[in-house]
Amino acid sequence: MNISMDIWTWVMALCILSIMSFLYKENPVYRLAEHVFVGCTAGHFLGVAVGNIHRFGWVPLNTKGDYHLIIPLLLGVMLYARFIKGYAWVSRWPIAYIVGNGVGLSLYSNLWTSGFQQARATMINILAKRPDGTIWLGRSLNNTIIVLGLMAILAYFIFSIPQRGPVRRVSQAGRWLMMITFGVSFGNVVAGRLNLLIAQLSNLLGKWLGVI
Amino acid sequence: MNKLLNVDRRIIYVILVIALAFPLIRPLGIPLLVNDSTTAVHAIIEGLDPATDVVLLSFDYGPSSAGDIHPQATAIVNHLTKRGIKWVGVAFWADGPMMADLLIADLEAQGGKYGTDFVNLGFMTGGENAIRSFAVDALVIPTDIRGNKTADLPVMQGIKDMNDFGFVFEFASGTPGYEAFIRQAVDPMGVKFAAGVVTVSVTGAMPFYNSGQLKGLLQGLRGAAEYELLIGIPGDGAAAMDASSLGHLVIVGFILVGNFAYFFSKKKK
Numbered sequence: 001m002n003i004s005m006d007i008w009t010w011v012m013a014l015c016i017l018s019i020m021s022f023l024y025k026e027n028p029v030y031r032l033a034e035h036v037f038v039g040c041t042a043g044h045f046l047g048v049a050v051g052n053i054h055r056f057g058w059v060p061l062n063t064k065g066d067y068h069l070i071i072p073l074l075l076g077v078m079l080y081a082r083f084i085k086g087y088a089w090v091s092r093w094p095i096a097y098i099v100g101n102g103v104g105l106s107l108y109s110n111l112w113t114s115g116f117q118q119a120r121a122t123m124i125n126i127l128a129k130r131p132d133g134t135i136w137l138g139r140s141l142n143n144t145i146i147v148l149g150l151m152a153i154l155a156y157f158i159f160s161i162p163q164r165g166p167v168r169r170v171s172q173a174g175r176w177l178m179m180i181t182f183g184v185s186f187g188n189v190v191a192g193r194l195n196l197l198i199a200q201l202s203n204l205l206g207k208w209l210g211v212i
Numbered sequence: 213m214n215k216l217l218n219v220d221r222r223i224i225y226v227i228l229v230i231a232l233a234f235p236l237i238r239p240l241g242i243p244l245l246v247n248d249s250t251t252a253v254h255a256i257i258e259g260l261d262p263a264t265d266v267v268l269l270s271f272d273y274g275p276s277s278a279g280d281i282h283p284q285a286t287a288i289v290n291h292l293t294k295r296g297i298k299w300v301g302v303a304f305w306a307d308g309p310m311m312a313d314l315l316i317a318d319l320e321a322q323g324g325k326y327g328t329d330f331v332n333l334g335f336m337t338g339g340e341n342a343i344r345s346f347a348v349d350a351l352v353i354p355t356d357i358r359g360n361k362t363a364d365l366p367v368m369q370g371i372k373d374m375n376d377f378g379f380v381f382e383f384a385s386g387t388p389g390y391e392a393f394i395r396q397a398v399d400p401m402g403v404k405f406a407a408g409v410v411t412v413s414v415t416g417a418m419p420f421y422n423s424g425q426l427k428g429l430l431q432g433l434r435g436a437a438e439y440e441l442l443i444g445i446p447g448d449g450a451a452a453m454d455a456s457s458l459g460h461l462v463i464v465g466f467i468l469v470g471n472f473a474y475f476f477s478k479k480k481k
Contacts, residue, residue, distance in 0.1 A: 016317045023225050052337045060354055105341060109395035113425070117399060146422070153336030155227070185415045189431075192280060192411035194459045195433040198452045199279025201233050211452075212236050 002210030014210040016200050122150050149177045216473035224466060231364050231462040235454035240260040242457045244245070244450070247250075251439040253406050253428030254291070256379055262296040265378025266367060268300050268430065270393070274307025277385035277410050279395050283381050283436035283449035284310060284408040289315050291443045300377070301332040304342055309334045328366045332357045340392040347374040359373050374403050382407045390417060394425045408435055460479050 004010065018033035057073050060066040075097055081090035126147055128139035152174035155167060164172055206212045221412040260267065269288065273281040291427045292299050310358035312332045319328060334357035336342040345352050350371050351363050362368055374380060374397050382405070397403040404427055409417045411432030421429045430439060433456065436449030 026248050045306060048335060049337075051336070055334075055355065056337070056353075064354075070283060079343075080340060109399065113391070113395045113399050117425060117433060118419060118423055121419070136390060149296055181415065188414050189380060190463060191434075191456065191460065194456055195452065196277070196279040196409055198236070198433070198455045198459070199231075199448075200238060201229070201280075201455070202448065202452065205233060205236055 004208050004210060009207050013204055016204060020200075122146055149174075153177055213412040213473050217477060220270040228459065228462055232455045233460045235458050236451065237452065240454045242454050242460070244434075244437055246438040246440060246441060247435070249426075249429035249430060249431065250435055250442065251286075251428075252287060253381070253408075254439065254442045256373065256404070256427060257288070257291050257295065257297070260295070260297055260305070260378050262298075265297060266371060266376075267292060267297055267299040268299050268374065268380045269302045270379040270380070270382040270384075271301055271308035271312045272389060273311060273383050273385035274305060275311075278354045280410040280432045281383045281385055281408060282314075283433060283437075283447055283452075284430045284439065285315060285446070286447050287436050287439040287449065288381060288408070289319070289446070290432075290445050293319060293322075293329075294443065296444070297378075298328070299330050300367060300371070303333075304339065304392075305385070306335050306337075313357070320407065321341065325358060326358070328340065328355075329330070331365050331367050332362075333362060335383060338443065339388040340377040340396060343388055345394050346414070347401060347403070349373060349375065373401070375401055381403045384408065385410045385414065386413075389413070390426065391421065394420060394431060398425055401460075406430075407439055 014034050015036070018029045019037075021027055051074070053076070057069050061069045061073070065146060075094040076121045078090050078094045082088045097139070124143050124146065126140060126143045128136040128143055130136045152170050154174070156171040156174035156178070158167070202212065217295055239392050257267075270284070271285065289299070301309070301316075303309050303312065305389075305407055309332055312314060314322075316326065316330060316332055324330060333353045336346060338345065350368070352371055353362055356365065370376060380393070380397070382390055382393055384407050390405075390409065393403075393405055393407070398405045406426055406428035406429035407417065409432065411434070414431045416431055417426065417431075420426045430436065433449055433452055436447070437453045438449075440447045440450045
């Protein structure tokens with residue numbers, strides 16, 4: 001064991017232990033760590049925001065004479081008009097600009113990226129071949145699952161025809177596939193949370209206590 | 213059976229923490245297979261020319277997801293350093309520059325030259341809009357995190373937009389993330405792009421890897437461990453894999469015991 005003598009490593013370890021103490025029960029040490037965390041985060045983001053206005057707005061405006069930057073700076077100031085009684089409507093202009101800009105930028109690209117491109121990726125040859133011309137069994141099975149799975153799941157969402165007979169069987173298969181997918185997603189959530197816990201245990205056992 | 217159905221959750225926490233801590237102290241050496249999505253990233257970096265290619269790394273994560281992503285960033289940067297490839301760091305998440313600086317501090321201690329071999333351009337606000345803005349004009353960020361003019365940095369010479377980078381890699385832990393890069397840079401501009409995502413996002417990212425929009429994918433901490441294996445430099449990822457595997461086994465055990473107790477008690481009634 002080689003316990004760290006660095007004060008910041010001790011602060012880190014005590015913060016981790018304080019937050020983890022919530023697993024036992026709610027307590028004042030946990031509350032303290034929680035408030036410190038919220039305060040630090042708010043302070044950090046405020047600093048980053050002010051730094052950004054200075055770096056991307058104020059400095060180029062003053063040093064390079066980029067006077068067009070007055071427009072976004074003014075729009076930013078206008079956002080705060082909502083706190084002035086009688087002038088709250090002024091804040092709608094920058095909000096309209098932000099929303100319009102965001103929608104304009106993502107509407108077409110979203111349709112293309114997640115719609116057309118993804119649909120195109122399912123239009124594949126089920127029988128996959130290796131570069132030497134032999135059949136690639138693993139990839140062929142994967143392609144078959146993609147194509148049949150997509151059709152089964154789409155069948156589940158067809159509401160304009162009665163879900164009877166073969167349609168019902170296919171749509172039920174689609175439901176099973178969706179359940180499996182949700183299960184995989186949930187499994188990944190559990191794995192992700194375990195990884196975060198492992199990282200904190202590594203910090204405690206490695207950086208702080210020096211046993212690994 | 214009732215006892216099993218009403219186990220105090222704190223006992224489960226203790227068992228889980230022991231199961232995770234034990235392999236960290238005494239590694240078990242559970243074998244690890246490498247996914248082809250990880251091999252694809254490795255192959256792209258191996259194919260780059262150190263004399264001409266510069267890589268863009270987007271650090272879009274913070275301390276909250278560092279457990280999953282930072283080992284990936286360490287492994288990728290180690291590979292680039294090993295091959296002598298220059299890289300530019302940028303962030304569309306406010307905490308990103310801080311995470312990049314952790315790596316840069318290590319590289320400078322090893323003799324790497326800031327500004328020539330690597331640079332940290334810092335955080336650019338605006339989410340997806342900022343990604344688009346940087347994609348079409350890489351000099352839109354006027355100064356790096358240390359106040360140097362971006363256009364004057366040796367590593368930035370010849371770079372005007374995102375297509376001038378030989379390869380773009382994003383360490384993604386949320387929004388904006390890999391999808392914003394695909395929407396704003398990959399599909400419209402043909403940028404060669406791959407991503408490392410948190411374990412939670414793997415299922416969502418796989419269709420983009422299958423479609424070829426992502427040229428490679430590092431899947432959470434496991435992806436980092438696989439990459440460490442490929443480059444032959446062990447790090448935090450490989451060390452944590454035994455713990456991860458044992459943790460999963462314990463959880464599967466809990467699920468089995470819980471279900472067994474539930475069905476047995478139901479049968480009794």
